Amino acid sequence: MAGADTVIFEEEFAKINAVCDRLRGEANALVVFIVDKNGQLISASGETEHLDTTSLASLTAGNVAATGGIAKLLKEKEFATQFHEGEKANIHIQIVGQRVILVVIFDTRSSLGLVRLRVRKASEELNKVFDSLVEKAKKPGAMSVLEEITDEDIENLFNE
Amino acid sequence: MSFINYSSREINCKIVYYGPGLCGKTTNLKYIFGNTAPDAKGKMISLATETDRTLFFDFLPLSLGEIQGFRTRFHLYTVPGQVFYNASRKLILKGVDGVVFVADSQIDRMEANIESLDNLRENLADQGYDLDRIPYVVQYNKRDLPEIAPVEELRPLLNPGGVPEFEGEATNGRGVFATLKAIAKLVFMELKRSRGT
Ligand SMILES: Nc1nc2c(ncn2[C@@H]2O[C@H](COP(=O)(O)OP(=O)(O)OP(=O)(O)O)[C@@H](O)[C@H]2O)c(=O)[nH]1
Numbered sequence: 079m080a081g082a083d084t085v086i087f088e089e090e091f092a093k094i095n096a097v098c099d100r101l102r103g104e105a106n107a108l109v110v111f112i113v114d115k116n117g118q119l120i121s122a123s124g125e126t127e128h129l130d131t132t133s134l135a136s137l138t139a140g141n142v143a144a145t146g147g148i149a150k151l152l153k154e155k156e157f158a159t160q161f162h163e164g165e166k167a168n169i170h171i172q173i174v175g176q177r178v179i180l181v182v183i184f185d186t187r188s189s190l191g192l193v194r195l196r197v198r199k200a201s202e203e204l205n206k207v208f209d210s211l212v213e214k215a216k217k218p219g220a221m222s223v224l225e226e227i228t229d230e231d232i233e234n235l236f237n238e
Numbered sequence: 239m240s241f242i243n244y245s246s247r248e249i250n251c252k253i254v255y256y257g258p259g260l261c262g263k264t265t266n267l268k269y270i271f272g273n274t275a276p277d278a279k280g281k282m283i284s285l286a287t288e289t290d291r292t293l294f295f296d297f298l299p300l301s302l303g304e305i306q307g308f309r310t311r312f313h314l315y316t317v318p319g320q321v322f323y324n325a326s327r328k329l330i331l332k333g334v335d336g337v338v339f340v341a342d343s344q345i346d347r348m349e350a351n352i353e354s355l356d357n358l359r360e361n362l363a364d365q366g367y368d369l370d371r372i373p374y375v376v377q378y379n380k381r382d383l384p385e386i387a388p389v390e391e392l393r394p395l396l397n398p399g400g401v402p403e404f405e406g407e408a409t410n411g412r413g414v415f416a417t418l419k420a421i422a423k424l425v426f427m428e429l430k431r432s433r434g435t
């Protein structure tokens with residue numbers, strides 16, 4: 079099958095969450111979240127109770143995919159950054175290491191300059207974490223949960 | 239390309255509904271949305287034109303239950319079937335774990351079905367996937383309409399490989415969940431197979 083699955087382990091998950099939390103604090107942001115390019119939410123920080131983060135993740139990935147399609151047509155590698163300014167909230171979208179998407183939502187208590195600066199730093203940190211994840215996922219036994227799936231498990235999914 | 243989080247104990251997979259314009263892809267998702275318990279689903283998002291044609295995609299997140307202590311989630315997507323939206327269709331196929339091909343059983347839609355199936359194969363190949371090797375099922379939809387081709391005629395054209403197939407009437411739900419269950423099963427079997435060696 080094309081590409082690899084995204085796998086997140088405990089150790090890296092904690093690191094990713096920490097980067098998210100720190101970025102939100104240092105950038106004075108409302109919400110920070112990380113999505114994989116297929117639209118799966120990886121981590122979220124901030125006031126997310128009233129936010130439909132699943133939908134946001136899918137739409138962000140769709141948006142990034144569409145923008146990537148435009149880039150390709152223009153023979154650009156990618157447009158790594160997007161910024162949308164609203165009346166109350168602004169959203170900054172950054173592709174990190176060509177594999178995940180870092181999203182920052184902020185209001186007038188922050189500024190685009192500050193967000194950019196902090197996103198740059200967070201991106202470097204995230205790159206390191208995702209590099210180590212890729213290595214880990216290659217090791218034998220990394221996906222043990224999948225090996226243990228039984229036919230019965232699969233049947234039972236639908237018998238509730 | 240499933241997404242597995244060992245920390246939050248989740249397995250997420252992506253299913254794409256493919257097929258010609260107006261075959262009933264969006265209607266499949268709407269029926270699933272309308273007939274799933276509130277706690278097992280998220281919001282359904284439709285990026286559509288003013289005439290309700292899919293413009294980019296529909297999206298519906300579903301929770302299915304647990305496997306080996308992991309919560310399983312399916313992200314269902316539909317593509318826009320109209321021919322000229324091909325660039326968008328390609329994007330939506332990225333990272334797909336399983337495909338449902340929804341065929342329009344009406345006799346005068348046969349060419350559109352074949353064209354769409356060829357297009358699916360091509361777009362998958364562009365991403366390095368082989369339609370004959372990925373989890374894949376076929377639904378012959380609109381069986382309630384009068385001018386339809388018998389399944390025996392549709393099969394050799396639209397399902398020569400003999401993957402699981404279902405008759406559908408997406409507007410009233412016939413075959414909709416059977417199709418979904420079949421693709422979900424195939425996806426998990428593939429996950430197990432690809433890692434089980
Ligand atoms: N009679 C009948 N009508 C159906 C059935 N399934 C879908 N329809 C109707 O067909 C029309 C198109 O359905 P959609 O689900 O929007 O089609 P689609 O495949 O999403 O089309 P695109 O978004 O353009 O690709 C709608 O008016 C549906 O009500 C069916 O099983 N029987």
Ligand SMILES: [Mg+2]
Binds near residue numbers: 264265292316317318
């Ligand atoms: Mg549609």
